[in-house]
Amino acid sequence: MPAWAAAYQGMHTITPDLHPVAYRPLHEEVVGSVRLALLTLQVAVVFVLLIACANISNLLLARAEVRSSEIAVRVALGASRGRMARQFLTESLVLGVLGAGSGILCAMWGLDAVMALLPEGIPRASEIQLDTTVLAYAVAVAMGTSLVLGLTPIFHASGDLGGTLRAAGQRTTSSRGKQLFRRALILVQVALAIVLVTGAGLMIRSFVHIQKTELGFDPRGLVTLNLALPKKAYPTDADVMAFWNRLLEGARALPGVQGATLVEGLPPMRPINSNSFDIVGRVPPPPTQKEWNVDYWQLTGDEYFSTMRVALVRGRLFDATDTETSPKVAIINEAMAREYWPDEDPIGKRIRATRQAPMGESPAEQTIIGIVADVKQAGLDNKAGTELYLPIRQTPGWHRQVAGETFVPRALYLVLRAEGDPRSLLASVRAYVASRDGGLPIAHLETMDRVVYDAIAKPRFLTTLLSFFAGVALLMAAIGIYGVMSYSVEQRTKELSIRMALGADAGRLQRMLVLEGMRLAVMGIAVGLVAAGGVTVALGHWFNRLLFEVSGLDPATYALVIVVTGGVAALASYIPARRATRVHPMAAMRHE
Structure with a gap:
């Protein structure tokens, strides 16, 4: 504190209340900016994994029921369970190898795709x-999961072999308990998919709002580059200002250039350079209170506002x-x-821009x-802060408050x-700067x-991946509904054939079967919407940090999720129902 006060000559008072020391772990400093996004993606991956597990469980249960009669016949003919177990384990091992190999290939291709989408600034x-x-x-x-689940048909067929054979011969549907279990798995799949789709929908709407937000300037047609003048080549204020003036004058004369300017900080994303100032005629706040402060100090050329097309509200430029x-x-x-x-x-x-005062003197007034x-x-995705614009032309003679360093x-x-496509200027601008100083980077x-x-790379990246996971989840939920409906329709082939043989309308039967599938989907949608709303409320602060001008309980998003998920579920139910009702009743009866 004493060293600071001596260096700044009392121009900037340091107090523990207004200048607290902030510290945090290095790991948080490195990855803190992306931690929330990565955790969100991890949660999405877990949801997709749970949906996949429910889907596989449903498929294996149906497969076990289909093969129960086969196993019963083999056992009745003297086959040992050990031999059948080896056969099923071999089948599962082949499926596991194929699945793992496909997964590794997808991971390799997916990594390339993710790296292509990865925005700058992601740590490590x-x-x-x-x-x-x-x-x-x-x-x-x-492989372990494949081997364990490969034994499911044997365990499923254990017990009364005679009953299993009689059930197979009568082509009855599965027991009520097994049906309820499969339907519960479908409900879980749809509910988890709803949570993911809702989150993706909110992120998409938020990203749309970000893209539509008013920048305050017109980026179309602009080209920008950054230059830093080394002190060895440009030792004095006069040398620096002379270079900037020559650079600007020549840049405005380049073919195809409509306007040119210089600026210290480039929007729409620049480091904050907050500092205090004084208002002439007002008593400044005491050292124990918050100072008058400007979030962004901006040094600009004469034509900055016209070149960037920043609107003048009042006064002059x-x-x-x-x-x-x-x-x-x-x-x-404003x-x-x-x-x-x-x-x-x-x-x-x-006002007095206090950071511009020469040592021992009062700041200049603007x-x-x-x-x-x-x-x-x-x-x-952040609101505009306070901003103070100062002309570069007036910087010679201004000084920093430490060691007399010039402010130019x-x-x-x-x-x-x-005037046209800004990309056409890139080569000529590079050549022009090189002609002014070939050693200047x-x-x-x-x-x-x-x-x-x-500037919007990170929200775009998160929205893209979350939407992808939501699409995969919705697809797997649709596959699950389709699988259950297909199996249910197959089990009811005899019933449906009798109905059609007695004159039942095929369209009416299709509607009946679709409604059965939709009842499952509606229950899953209801549970999923409640879960999504609960997650949003419970993690409101965490979730709202990812959203921009969108509520976590946005009615339009939830309505769209209901429509999309309901449509997918209806399609997944309609396909097997239509296929079943197109079979001729006599052909189905002969098959039975």
């Missing part, structure tokens, strides 16, 4: 690869008359006007000459507006559309 992204230990564990689980020797001026955004001048017009008011629209600086910016973004040369695209 370069280390992501298929881990041999994880693959070995997954293969072991797949910077122009060529705002020079180093002219009165100091500033422009604020958020800053609302924050510090809620009931008066800030035009003409004076007169507010204009108010502009808010510009997104902290990302599209050495690192700036050059922004150009193209050019960073982030790209169109502003690409900058905005990258």
Whole structure:
């Protein structure tokens, strides 16, 4: 504290209340920004796994019932259970090998796809690869599960062999308990799928809102690049300002350039550079209270607002008359006007940008000459903060408060507006900068559309993967409904044949069978919606951090989920029902 006070000459008071020391584990610092998204994806994967398990259980139960008569006949003819167990284990082993191999191939292709979609800024992204230990564990689980479930038909057929043979001969349906169990599995599948589809639907609506949010500027037609001037090549303020002026003058003369400007921080996502300021004529807050503070300090060229197409709300913009020797001026955004001048017009008011004071002197005063629209600086999914614009032309002579370091910016973004396709300027801009200083590195040369695209890379990545998992879950739930309905219809072949032989209408029978499947789906949808709403309420703070301008209980999303899931369930029920009612009754009776 004493060293800080001596260095800043009392210009910036440090207090424990207003300047608390914050610390957190290094691991959280590295992965904290993506932890929530990764946990969400892990939960989605678990849900898909549970749905797959329920689906496989249903299929194996149906397979066991189908083969129960075969096993009973073999046992009656003297086959040992050990020999049959070896046969079924061999069958399961083959299926397990094929499934595990297919899963490994899908994992390899999926990893390539995920890496292609992976946004920048994901910690340790370069280390992501298929881990041999994880693959070995997954293969072991797949093979172990296959071997264990391969014995299901034998256990299922154990008991009264005579009863099993009589049941097979009569082609009766399975017991009520087994039917209820299979239907319960379907209900679980649909409910889990509903939770995932609801989450994906909310993420999609949130992402749509992010894409539609007002940036505060027009990114179309803009090209941007970043330059940093080394102190060895440009030692003085005059050298730095001369280079920026020459660069800007030549850039405006390039073919196809409609406008060009310089700016210190590039929207829509830049690091916050918050600092305090004073309002002339007002008593500043005491050191024990929160200081007047600006979230974003922005040094700009004359044509920044016209080039970026930031709307002027009131007053005027910077122009060529705002020079180093002219009165100091500033422009604020609407958020800053609302924050510090809620009931008066800030035009003409004076402020002191305290970070610009020479050592031992009072800060220079700036007169507010204009108010502009808010510009997104902290990302599209965050509200605009307070912003103070200062002209680069007036920076010579301003100083930082530590060691007399000059305030003339050495690192700036050059922004150009193209008359046509901005991509046509990339090569000419690179060549032009190289002609000014061939040793100067050019960073982030790209169109502003690409900058905005990258700014929403993380929510887009999460939305894409969550939507994929939701689609897989919905597909597996549909397969489960289809499987149960197909098996149920097959068991009722004799009944349906008799009904049609007695004159029952095929369309009426189809509706009856579809309604049976839809009853299962409706119960699953109801349970899933309640579960999705409960999860949203229970994890409201966690879940709302992933959403933008969308409620976790958004009625439109829930209605769309009901329609989509209901439609999929109806289709999954209709296909086996239609197939069953198209069989001629006599053919079905002869088969029975």
